[in-house]
Amino acid sequence: MLPTNLTKSAIWLLPVLVLNLSGCGLGQSVSDGTKSAVSSIFYKKIKVLHLDFVARADLNTDARENNSHPESVVIRVYQLRERKIFDKTVYQQLLKEGESLLGQDLLASRDVVLKPGSAVGLDMPMEAEAKFVAVVALFRQPDSIKEGWKQVLEREQLDPDKARVLEADANSLNLIAVEGE
Incomplete structure (x- = not known):
């Protein structure tokens, strides 16, 4: 049993x-x-980087010339792991050897040509490791005192659905504030 x-x-x-x-x-x-x-x-995860660039009519003029005509400008966008090296670089370094100088911090880059009085959008895949998006405008005569030719956005400043807007004028690049910022 x-x-x-x-x-x-x-x-x-x-x-x-x-x-x-x-x-x-x-x-x-x-x-x-x-x-x-x-x-x-x-x-919300940022899978695509959305940036809009707006150019004023006086884009990329040179104050050293009496009758300076506006010209197109190349906008370079970098996705970075860290920003320490980028913050230390000067205009001439990024112009000539940007990608090699940024080295291990650089995850992706893209160039956009912006014409006077126009607007252009940039949509590119956002790298998962990118903490910062650095934007550089390669002006003929950049404002080296205020360093208005470059902007850095932290990943938290980006929106997965809306583009961040940057405005370029004679020799500076300005990030347009979003409501609540």
Whole structure:
């Protein structure tokens, strides 16, 4: 009689054991799913970098000339891991050897040509490791005192749905503020 009672107990023990073990995994899956849902609702991921550039009519003029005509300007966009090296660079360094100078911090770059009185948009894949987006306008006569030829945006300043707008004038690049900034 003892062997039969043990067999009956063993038959029920196996399903209970299976349910307990699968329940642990189920609880973890539900927990992971909840975290994923919360982060997707409250923390939007930037998968595409959206920037709009607007040029004034006096774009890229040279104050040293009496009758300076506006000219197109090249806008260079860098996605960076860190910004320390970028912050230390001067205009001439970025103009000639930007990509090699930024080295390991540089994840991606793109150039855009902006004509006087026009606007152009840039949509490029946002690198997952990028913490900063640095924008450089390669003017004929850059404002080297105020360093208005470059701007840096932190990843948190970007919106996955709306483009950040930068305005270029005679020799400076200005980030247009967003409501609440």
